[in-house]
Amino acid sequence: MRPTTAWQAMVQSPLSFLTSSWPWRSLGYLAGGVVAGAVVTALLAVGLAAGLVFAVAVVGVAILAGVVLGSTEVAALERARLRLVDLDPVPDPHRRPETPGAKAWITSRLKEQVTWRELTFTLISAAALWWLDLLVLLFSFGLPAVLIASIDGETWLWTVFSACVLLASPYTVTSWAGARAALTRTFLAPRDQELGEELREVRASQARLLDSFDAERVRIERDLHDGAQQRLVSLGMTLGMLRLDTPPDSPQSGLLAEAEAQLAIAQQELRALIRGLNPPVLADHGLVAAIEDYAGRFPVPVTVDLVLPARLARKLETTMYYLINEAMTNIAKHSGATSATVHGRYHSDLLILEITDDGHGGVDAEAGTGVTGLADRVTALDGRMRVSSPVGGPTLLHVEVPCRFA
Incomplete structure (x- = not known):
């Protein structure tokens, strides 16, 4: 089975994992986390500080609301970055606002539970996750580089230690990348109740469609019974009156007989159609x-x-x-x-x-x-x-x- 996550790739085939793209993808995931985390932390610190300073004014509330809404963009970035180490996409759990416009979008986002969950993830990421990304990278690559650059020939044990750390770095980096991805998915993937609400809407829509189809079927049956079928009956009566005025041995009599036969077939097919639409x-x-x-x-x-x-x-x-x-x-x-x-x-x-x-x-x-x-x-x-x-x-x-x- 083809692995869909870095963890699966590492567990399924530990040796061939080293020659795959998964270690590099994990490295890119953590390096991107460091860069994104540093930027987000700086912006978050500025936003929170400005919001608290101007809290007594309306502008402070607007800044804090901007911080909350900005967390949704951070979450969108994290969902996209997650594809580096987890090929299973994470759908956007946000619902489309009922009406267009910025006001409706802001109101909708602030009312959604997922927005506050994304804010929690953003705070956790700023406070801990990207720092851990940085620590893992420094331990895996920075520490061996410093030790190798500073040791002399008499401290060969540090050389061996540095070599071991470097050899294990694909597994170290991938292990933390997998753990970080699992935590990210836990926070940012749609919850059961959110999916359940969407499924309830879909099922309600399907039920409405069935009801409308049933109503339309009844209407068509009624129109055929009261309209087309009655006209065919009237046509049959007209043909019958024509037959009374037509000599039995005339050419018109044969044509009338054929018309009556075709009319009988049409009436039979129409009755079968009506019976199928709404069987009594x-x-x-x-x-x-x-x-x-x-x-x-x-x-x-x-x-x-x-x-x-x-x-x-x-x-x-x-x-x-x-x-x-x-x-x-x-x-x-x-x-x-x-x-x-x-x-x-x-x-x-x-x-x-x-x-x-x-x-x-x-x-x-x-x-x-x-x-x-x-x-x-x-x-x-x-x-x-x-x-x-x-x-x-x-x-x-x-x-x-x-x-x-x-």
């Missing part, structure tokens, strides 16, 4: 009856073994219906299966669903196929989905969705 059996009898009805009309033989203790909530029921519908459509289009099974049970507040087919398999859940749409539906319900589809089949789609009955 789902609204009247629930998910089990709706799936059994759909399976009865499916081109591939489907065994339905779906047992639920009661009706599901409307939103969950509708979403699960279209999830099963889409999964079965994928089977008919892509799998080459001769049979399929829909198995579902309720257990420990989970609706567990398994859809299997005996097709040729080879479904790649990461390739952006129809499985992606199924995963999006499951994620919006706070559920999880797994796909097992070896080449040659069979294919198993396993879905678990939180579900509670009153």
